[in-house]
Amino acid sequence: MSCAHQNPPSPCSVSLGELPKGRVARVFRLEGEAVACQRLREMGFCEMAEVKVLTNQGPVVCQVCGSKVGLSKEIADAVYVEPVEPVA
Template sequence: MLHAEAHDLEADTLQSLSQASVGCDFRIRFLSGPACEQLRRLGFCESMQVRKLAHGRNLICSVCGTRMALSRELAEQVKVCPA
């Protein structure tokens, strides 16, 4: 029960990649949503580090040394915490 409460508390402190600040490094904690498999194929996996580079019509980030553009809908499904 204590482990479940800790997980719930941690999930409450996470933010989506679309909410994250530009120029900061984040660690991907989990993927949540209908496009999880698509995101994993793109390289967005749990425990990976990602840097948000720009936020506009599409979100631009760097993961594994590669710049990628994501729609806001996909970025909402990536839950991150500060690295």
């Protein structure tokens, strides 16, 4: 079961797994299994939420909704985001 949000694909959306350390982005679309998506949303990764990548060495650590969450590479790749800051 997929839980792809209705948002149309955006040209500037990338997966969270591709974002370098320190970047801030807005969650745009979640893909993958419905259970995992729902858990992500409840942990704060709902659409439009702001996420900051703290480390990205395969598995990703990011700051979302006031807390730190570690994601495996697999799941970070299923979170599509739109960077909100220009590339430094």
